[in-house]
Ligand SMILES: NC(=O)c1ccc[n+]([C@@H]2O[C@H](COP(=O)([O-])OP(=O)(O)OC[C@H]3O[C@@H](n4cnc5c(N)ncnc54)[C@H](O)[C@@H]3O)[C@@H](O)[C@H]2O)c1
């Protein structure tokens with residue numbers, strides 16, 4: 001069966017002697033780590049929600065935890081993709097939801113409120129990382145109203161565009177009167193009869 | 194030598210690598226004088242086309258001087274010749290090459306067992322472009338080994354600057370083939386999606402092939418201004434409805450010919466919800482391409498018209514309106530470019546001053562700055578349209 005991992009480089013092709021610098025920033029590595037963390041946490045929330053609710057003394061909220069798991073996985077996948085910035089902002093938003101859900105469980109009669117406080121602390125810490133990574137990986141595409149150079153003089157036709165149009169019209173007229181053009185030489189056999 | 198090397202998603206580095214050597218009697222070694230970054234390289238930069246290995250050398254738009262030839266090149270090339278290297282590696286002898294279908298040469302893909310399985314049949318070997326097309330080291334480097342060099346070259350005369358000739362390697366014939374396979378008639382409106390380097394060449398080609406009206410679509414003001422300079426009427430898809438404007442400009446009939454110079458990475462924006470869905474599916478590997486432009490072309494093309502697709506697609510596209518495509522009697526023509534089919538004619542047009550493809554170059558930098566320029570070109574920073582690298 002075909003598998004991409006079977007691909008190998010052909011012997012004799014150039015090999016790296018000395019690596020050059022990578023333009024990857026620390027923020028890119030952080031984004032990657034957060035992406036995998038997001039997926040890991042999401043998988044636990046999705047497949048073992050009871051473990052989460054029991055630890056937090058929030059039994060009965062398994063469906064919510066599962067939904068949060070799906071959200072974590074999606075944000076994680078996005079954070080690992082080319083659109084990592086959008087993924088990181090999704091994570092920042094998710095951190096807010098996590099905190100809100102945890103706060104709702106922080107009632108006087110919850111025997112596990114110590115764990116909730118701990119979890120809140122963790123969410124706070126991760127949120128700081130998410131926010132910093134999101135700031136540092138801002139897309140560098142210029143905004144719609146950024147100043148741009150325009151190229152109104154780059155026609156590409158040294159003799160001017162009108163001359164190009166006229167030449168084309170003459171060739172078309174010739175073709176109509178049955179004069180062979182060089183198109184035949186091009187070997188394109190699919191001309192419409 | 195120095196070369197731009199792929200290390201993974203968004204990670205291209207200027208590494209020092211071993212010099213290429215003659216491996217086969219039909220090889221030649223070229224000392225590269227100019228090379229360029231192509232929109233196709235961006236698909237690889239984003240790791241959207243499978244089959245790259247860390248350590249692969251990028252680049253398929255290259256020209257230079259022959260410094261070494263193998264014993265089997267048989268005088269077709271000699272030391273000191275100035276050549277542009279077509280991005281499609283061709284044998285010149287197989288049935289497809291004889292028909293001029295060079296990009297589907299049956300000989301040059303040295304990893305055909307992979308490509309046969311993925312695409313049904315292998316296509317030609319390409320420089321610097323995934324192991325599905327042979328995994329040949331590319332030409333964003335100081336030297337390039339050209340396999341099947343007796344056929345895989347375009348000899349160019351001295352006295353014309355590199356900048357005017359370099360694009361014979363890819364984007365000029367690509368834009369030309371895109372227009373030529375539209376069978377343009379003098380009454381035709383040709384609509385062209387994407388005003389990147391390929392779109393710009395397609396616009397000029399459609400004019401030279403006698404289109405009555407050329408309409409160019411993009412969202413970047415600098416590229417739209419360049420399209421207008423080349424004779425196109427422009428539509429900004431961020432601020433206007435493409436379908437409505439095309440209908441207006443064609444008295445409600447739709448353009449007879451539509452050309453997709455965008456490919457699999459169509460712009461994602463909330464006002465085009467299908468692009469959001471495609472992007473989400475791409476992330477979970479449920480779809481490989483974002484075929485928004487194909488959908489739009491099929492919808493808006495005049496019945497009986499032709500859809501030409503030079504834009505690269507890699508795998509599976511969802512929700513193509515086959516009902517409209519079939520009932521409207523449309524024709525679709527596609528393909529990696531059969532570069533050498535067109536280059537004699539195009540070189541003549543450059544020599545005669547009919548066209549000067551260097552108009553598209555906005556940035557010329559040293560090879561070592563290549564990794565940075567991938568980002569600039571991708572992000573469309575600094576009004577960048579086309580980058581040329583000088584080793
Ligand atoms: N067939 C071939 O042999 C061949 C050769 C070279 C390049 N290509 C392909 O051609 C395509 C274009 O190459 P390029 O170098 O011009 O790349 P590019 O990335 O510079 O240009 C693409 C342009 O399309 C525009 N665009 C994005 N979404 C759009 C939409 N919905 N409607 C209209 N425009 C949209 C972008 O703003 C951009 O200007 C790529 O897919 C590339 O791989 C094919």
Ligand SMILES: [Zn+2]
Pocket residue numbers: 231232233234253254280363364
């Ligand atoms: Zn290309």
Ligand SMILES: [Zn+2]
Pocket residue numbers: 283284285286287288289290291298299300301
């Ligand atoms: Zn061949």
